[in-house]
Amino acid sequence: MPEPITFPADFLWGAATSAYQIEGAVREDGRTPSIWDTFSHTPGRTAGGDTGDIAVEHYHRYRDDVALMASLGLNAYRFSVSWSRVQPTGRGPAVQRGLDFYRRLVDELLARDIRPALTLYHWDLPQELEDAGGWPVRETAYRFAEYAGIVGEALGDRVSSWITLNEPWCSAFLGYGSGVHAPGRTDPAAALHAAHHLNLAHGLGTQALRAVLPARARVAVSLNSAVVRAVSDDPRDQDARRRIDHLANGVFHGPMLHGAYPEDLFADTARVTDWSCVREGDLAAAHQPLDALGLNYYTPSLVSAAPEGSRSRRADGHGASDHSPWPGSDDVAFHQTPGERTEMGWTIDATGLHELIMRYTHEAPGLPLYVTENGAAYDDKPDPEGRVHDPERIAYLHQHLAAVRRAITDGADVRGYYLWSLLDNFEWSYGYGKRFGAVYVDYETQVRTPKSSAHWYAGVASAGELPREYAAD
DSSP states (O other), rough: OOOEEETTOOOOOEOOOOHHHHHOOTTSSOOBOOOOOHOOOOOSSSGGGSSSTTOOOOOHHHHHHHHHHTTTTEEEEEEEOHHHHHHHTTSSSOOOHHHHHHHHHHHHHHTTTOOEEEEEEEEOOBHHHHHHTTSTTHHHHHHHHHHHHHHHHHTTTTOOEEEEEEOOHHHITTTTSSSSSSSSOOHHHHHHHHHHHHHHHHHHHHHHHHHHHHOOOOEEEOOOOOEEEESOOOOOHHHHHHHHIIIIIIIHHIIISSSSOHHHHHHHHTTTTOOOOTTTHHHHHHOOOOOOEEEEOOEEEEEEETTTTTTOOBBBSSSEEEEEEEETTTTTTEEOOOOBBBBBBBBOOOOHHHHHHHHHHHHHHOOOOOEEEEEOBBBOOOOTTTTOOOOHHHHHHHHHHHHHHHHTTTTOOOOEEEESSSBBOOGGGTTTTTBHHHEEOOOOOOOEOOOHHHHHHHHHHTTEEEEEOOOOO
């Protein structure tokens, strides 16, 4: 038999979730609506009118869920805090009942030797802050810094891994550009202003965390940086790739990692905004030293210049909308990449994960990397005995974990992998129709059943090694 692919002994084997997708209990213990409560309750916004009101009842079942993590051999768990559960209006003092839930969750994790990784913001802005203008207005960044300080002070004695924002690209461009995510606005200028204020929020939030956390704490951000490829070497297609790369990647990693936006970005979007939202000192504030960088990856993007006189195609995998999440890029066409696809319609291409890791290895040398999300949705169903077999997900994970190990061999400092997701859950505008979980959830009974992939992943985590050859069972 070929030798297995061995990972470093201290490699973290984790899974990830987010608050609105799993917690439920949306009206308990002082929590007020977030933009996702409002969005999901608006007719036509989510598949089947689904909401996160109940989700998978993690708020009440967290002890059982942590025990499940332990049974699967996970040594790390990435979760997010609900801002409106902790600070219902987005400003002012915290609600201790909300913080107490996260204290109990963290204590349960630590008792099981599972390292908590806390994400402060996973898309659920308090509705009152959206009513005041949301991320397109500057004040929201200051409110985030206040919130970060509150959570840091409350949990800094027991949580050492902190993530400021999850996928700010989605918050800005799907929330305010294409409108397929909450709050559902379709204003390209507002999307770019939101991106800037998310950069500022990240920097100010990092400063607020550093002011209250112990020196041992590590602060990071999780970016869904895109792997953007052109359909050809034609200069027009290569320019389309450059423009989308700036909108997908440079708009965030420029300020956060280098203290500057790509100059081309301003020229590319000049018809949309004059960027007057950028004030003196903002980029220095956004450019805070980080202890690690989280990378979320699912599938690559393929672009070209749109034929002259035609409306650009947008097979970008980010939901159906008459409005684009790519401001100033109406003349860029998006194409379906070739290959097998998941239930999301996303092409399976693990080379993109290797490419992404190596890009940031060179772009941010010395900065430890974590894969903070990676996974696949499939149409999982129990068999007559109640077992859930998902060999497609096992194959997906095998390919992507092998890509991570190749990157480590090539010199990348990758220290952990968080499977998306631990549980089937509310998948945003797709409702409950897309199952990403390693654990199957019967939404009627809330019974959890680990799928074949969960058992497979548990074996990999326990051994710290990946079989060189994939086998479904």
